[in-house]
Structures are given as C-alpha cells and as structure tokens.
Amino acid sequence: MDRRSGLSVRLKLTLSYAGFLMIAGFVLLTAVWVFLLRGFPASVFVPNFGNLLRAFDPHNFGPAVFVQAAAVVLLFLLVFGLVGGWILAGRMLKPLTRIADAARLAADGSLSHRIRLPGRQDEFRELADAFDAMLERLEAHVVEQRRFAANASHELRTPLAISQAMLEVARSDPGHDSGELVDRLHAVNARAIELTEALLLLGRSDQRSFTREPVDLSLVAEEAAETLFPFAEKHGVTVETSGDLALTEGSPALLLQLTTNLLHNAIVHNLPEHGSVRIETAARSGFVLLTVENTGDRLSPQQVWTLTEPFRRGTDRVRGEHPGVGLGLAIVRSITRAHDGIFGLAPLAAGGLRVTVQLPARPR
Structure with missing residues (x-):
C-alpha cells in the first residue's frame, strides 16, 4: 500500500513533549501572575529587553522584569523540551525498532527469528511476546504444510509408479494376461482416486467453506x-x-x-x-x-x-x-x-x- 511520507513518530512525540512542557510553563507563569502580581498597575508590566540579565538579579526583581524572566524561561523550556523529548522518544520507541526488524525478517521468509524483548511486562513486551507466539505458530504451520506436501507428493507418486511399472511389464510381455493387468490397474487407480478425494476433503474442511x-x-x-x-x-x-x-x-x-x-x-x-x-x-x-x-x-x-x-x-x-x-x-x-x-x-x-x-x- 502506497502512502505519502509524513512526520516520524519520534518527531511527533518530541513535538508533543515540547508543546506540553511549553503549555505547562505558560500555565505556571500565568498562575504566578494571577495570584501574586495582578494587583500591580499595568504599566509596570511593559518589558524592557535592553538588559535581560536584570531579570535574574534579586535586587532588581519586580513586576516589570517578570515578563522578561518569563520569556527566558519559556525559551529554555522549549529548547529543553525538544532535546529531552527527542532522547526520551528514542528510548521509548526502541522496542518498536526490534519488532519492526523481526517483521521484516519474517516478511523475507525467516520465521525462526524471535524478538525476546527483555524487561518487565508492559505494552511493548506484550506486543513482542504476541509477535513471537505468532511467529512460532507460523513456523510450525509452514513446517507441517511442507511435510504434508512432501508426504502427499510421495503418496500420489506411488500409484502412478506402480501403474507405469505394470504397463511396462505388459508391453515387454505381449502374451501376459490382460485381464489380471486391468484388475490391478483398476485397484491402483481406485486407490489414487480415494487419496485425491481425501486430500480435497481435507483442504475443504481447513478452509471452512461450508454453510452451517x-x-x-x-x-x-x-x-x-x-x-x-x-x-x-x-x-x-x-x-x-x-x-x-x-x-x-x-x-x-x-x-x-x-x-x-x-x-x-x-x-x-x-x-x-x-x-x-x-x-x-x-x-x-x-x-x-x-x-x-x-x-x-x-x-x-x-x-x-x-x-x-x-x-x-x-x-x-x-x-x-x-x-x-x-x-x-x-x-x-x-x-x-x-x-x-x-x-x-x-x-x-x-x-x-x-x-x-x-x-x-x-x-x-
């Protein structure tokens, strides 16, 4: 299925972490203003960006420099959220990388590979264990189908080989009793038909293609x-x-x-x-x-x-x-x-x- 390229999950999680951190910081600063500084006149809140270091000087701190400090804090939270979110998202999504690698190997025909994700039980471990169980069942099913196909080929080849041998004997000995040959060929052919019908019935029941x-x-x-x-x-x-x-x-x-x-x-x-x-x-x-x-x-x-x-x-x-x-x-x-x-x-x-x-x- 063709899909248009989009943002990676890791980048989406990073932006989500950073955005949530920015919102939390803005809410915190708003709460400080509402409960501590809303009694001051509005004129004192006009920021002066000429000297941002005054915002961190406790002797010069006041409502006017609060907005300057808030801007610096929000800028720091943005950078911290992006960097920290990128690292955390990578660590959180690492198990999915192992699961994706195992899925690619299975798609290429290697069903013997297992994820065996270490650690305590969580959602990623449950997904990895379920994927391992699915691979185990698929591998067993493929092995069973291959063995079944080999056995079926052998069983179907046997009556054909017997018929061919009897026909060659009859051709090399024209005086051989044809009635006995016909009877034996009939028995071999009946057995081949019986086997073929059994194989068809087995396939029909496996597919559940019937009305209840x-x-x-x-x-x-x-x-x-x-x-x-x-x-x-x-x-x-x-x-x-x-x-x-x-x-x-x-x-x-x-x-x-x-x-x-x-x-x-x-x-x-x-x-x-x-x-x-x-x-x-x-x-x-x-x-x-x-x-x-x-x-x-x-x-x-x-x-x-x-x-x-x-x-x-x-x-x-x-x-x-x-x-x-x-x-x-x-x-x-x-x-x-x-x-x-x-x-x-x-x-x-x-x-x-x-x-x-x-x-x-x-x-x-």
Whole structure:
C-alpha cells in the first residue's frame, strides 16, 4: 500500500513533549501572575529587553522584569523540551525498532527469528511476546504444510509408479494376461482416486467453506453405522449405537464424513475376531459429544497422538485389504476444528481406542 511520507513518530512525540512542557510553563507563569502580581498597575508590566540579565538579579526583581524572566524561561523550556523529548522518544520507541526488524525478517521468509524483548511486562513486551507466539505458530504451520506436501507428493507418486511399472511389464510381455493387468490397474487407480478425494476433503474442511445447518449427531451416527454395517460384518466386528439427541450446527456432509471415518477406522483397527465398536452421542451444558470406542491392541499415549498426523496409518495394526490412505483421523481433526470443536484421543486399558469429538451445542 502506497502512502505519502509524513512526520516520524519520534518527531511527533518530541513535538508533543515540547508543546506540553511549553503549555505547562505558560500555565505556571500565568498562575504566578494571577495570584501574586495582578494587583500591580499595568504599566509596570511593559518589558524592557535592553538588559535581560536584570531579570535574574534579586535586587532588581519586580513586576516589570517578570515578563522578561518569563520569556527566558519559556525559551529554555522549549529548547529543553525538544532535546529531552527527542532522547526520551528514542528510548521509548526502541522496542518498536526490534519488532519492526523481526517483521521484516519474517516478511523475507525467516520465521525462526524471535524478538525476546527483555524487561518487565508492559505494552511493548506484550506486543513482542504476541509477535513471537505468532511467529512460532507460523513456523510450525509452514513446517507441517511442507511435510504434508512432501508426504502427499510421495503418496500420489506411488500409484502412478506402480501403474507405469505394470504397463511396462505388459508391453515387454505381449502374451501376459490382460485381464489380471486391468484388475490391478483398476485397484491402483481406485486407490489414487480415494487419496485425491481425501486430500480435497481435507483442504475443504481447513478452509471452512461450508454453510452451517442444524445437525443431530445421533442421526448422523445411525446413518454411518447403517452404511458401514456390511463392512463391519465382513470383518467380524459388531457395531453398537446409543445416545441422546445431540443438536449442533455445521455441515451435514462433513459431519457425516467425520463419523464415517471414525467408524471405519474403529472397524479396521480392531481385533482379528469378535471385535466390537461402540458409538455414542450425548448432550451436555453448552456442547454435544460424539464418542467412538473400539477393541484392539494396547496403545501407549505416545502412539495414540501420532495417529492424527497425515499419512500415519498405523500399519502394524492394519489387517485386511483396506489399509486406507492415512488421512482418516487427520480429516476428523480438521473437520472438528472447522466446527470450533475439540478432538480427543485416549487409549483404553484393555486395548483399543476412545475417540471423542466435542462440538458446540446448537443455541435454542
């Protein structure tokens, strides 16, 4: 944004200090005249600038020389206010110089620099600390985005590389069974489409580009359970739904995707036989709660919180032909944040995982 050049803040503060000092001096001299010298005749106040030193001679002091002394005092206050104001303004604005330097470095792409302004807490320290916190969040976000882009590129390149390898094998061996090749290419292509759709959904939820509508999480949970019932039956997992009416506001499609991802993840990462999943909704004061629990292997808290990282599949717990694309819980967390909610993970003592999604309740 182009702006016209103007006076610096330091010069403005200097003029303000000097002007205030001049006004204070004038008020003080006026008060002296009103309360001490107003009884004298007006003729004695005619100044004589021929000898200003007489104003400072106590033997010659009188009302006539008072104006001369006042003029000298005001002139001294003006010079003193300008010089002192310039020095004080420079000292007061010094922290802003450090903040401005840090902002320039951040604009050039250096997010690792921190101001770390010393001294006790005041307005400048609060501004510097807030700026440092912002830089820290930006740096973490940039690192996360770079890691995500690298992982996404790798994940998208894998099915393309597999397809290319299969096509080269088929070209070098014309007698190869084309039906098997088509089936394998179809599976690889389906996985690439699934990954691309997951990436698009993740980006959509991060941008919060959706219309908020009334949503009942209990109905969403029932719909997700009915949709995945054949999938759960195939894996030998029983699904149980329960809970109360849980009204919130948000995107019905995204909240259904959130619940479906949680339920799908709970079914896939379960016991080899006789596993179970319990999905429950509840309404509390000011918020609604969606809880999904499943049986499975025992997990440490450190393992649990790595599951929300993009492309973190937990392959040691995956069984069957549906390993997923590693974005299930990452999408759940993103959708929860987009709905101003809180996402929680906790390992169960007997094995398995408890996932909770807390969303603001719909205002009545």
